[in-house]
Amino acid sequence: EAQVTQNPRYLITVTGKKLTVTCSQNMNHEYMSWYRQDPGLGLRQIYYSMNVEVTDKGDVPEGYKVSRKEKRNFPLILESPSPNQTSLYFCASSLAGYYNEQFFGPGTRLTVL
Amino acid sequence: QKEVEQNSGPLSVPEGAIASLNCTYSDRGSQSFFWYRQYSGKSPELIMFIYSNGDKEDGRFTAQLNKASQYVSLLIRDSQPSDSATYLCAVKDYGQNFVFGPGTRLSVLP
Numbered sequence: 001e002a003q004v005t006q007n008p009r010y011l012i013t014v015t016g017k018k019l020t021v022t023c024s025q026n027m028n029h030e031y032m033s034w035y036r037q038d039p040g041l042g043l044r045q046i047y048y049s050m051n052v053e054v055t056d057k058g059d060v061p062e063g064y065k066v067s068r069k070e071k072r073n074f075p076l077i078l079e080s081p082s083p084n085q086t087s088l089y090f091c092a093s094s095l096a097g098y099y100n101e102q103f104f105g106p107g108t109r110l111t112v113l
Numbered sequence: 114q115k116e117v118e119q120n121s122g123p124l125s126v127p128e129g130a131i132a133s134l135n136c137t138y139s140d141r142g143s144q145s146f147f148w149y150r151q152y153s154g155k156s157p158e159l160i161m162f163i164y165s166n167g168d169k170e171d172g173r174f175t176a177q178l179n180k181a182s183q184y185v186s187l188l189i190r191d192s193q194p195s196d197s198a199t200y201l202c203a204v205k206d207y208g209q210n211f212v213f214g215p216g217t218r219l220s221v222l223p
Contacts, residue, residue, distance in 0.1 A: 033210075043216075099145050099164055
């Protein structure tokens with residue numbers, strides 16, 4: 001089944017404890033992206049990647065890192081999480097080209113205490 | 114900064130009516146336009162996309178694009194309570210990155 005998977009789906013952690021949220025897609029998509037969603041603020045892009053080893057900042061990159069060493073994987077790293085990073089996170093992917101939709105993962109609900 | 118704007122709502126319509134959702138975008142280089150539906154706590158799912166001026170119909174949904182006015186809309190005919198959700202407008206810019214609007218919350222009243 002073609003899909004975008006994220007792990008973990010739910011995570012409660014404490015301030016300063018490094019964590020990684022994994023994202024993987026099995027559709028051979030070039031483009032991948034991370035978003036966070038907070039009540040009343042819509043989807044805000046954190047980082048995106050056009051292909052392997054190519055990443056760019058989105059609107060809210062502070063406090064996050066990403067890497068794209070393989071085409072299928074795009075992990076999101078929080079080196080020192082803080083409570084203001086408590087949010088619902090979505091990973092998404094798309095084929096390159098203008099006329100291809102973006103597919104979303106199921107989301108990761110992160111709480112930082 | 115590239116922007117996509119939508120009325121946040123809530124937009125309330127009675128069951129069976131037409132719901133009209135609007136979106137404007139700032140980047141004239143935008144190439145394609147997508148409408149996603151998102152239920153609370155769930156991931157967005159694609160309803161339809163459009164890239165040529167004019168109308169595109171898919172079942173009860175019609176997308177309309179006017180590139181000169183930098184305006185895209187989504188009409189939902191015969192609205193059902195199950196259509197109650199947040200509708201996200203997304204634009205794919207010239208660099209092939211997606212830019213999302215803040216979403217419009219639609220409530221269809223039985």
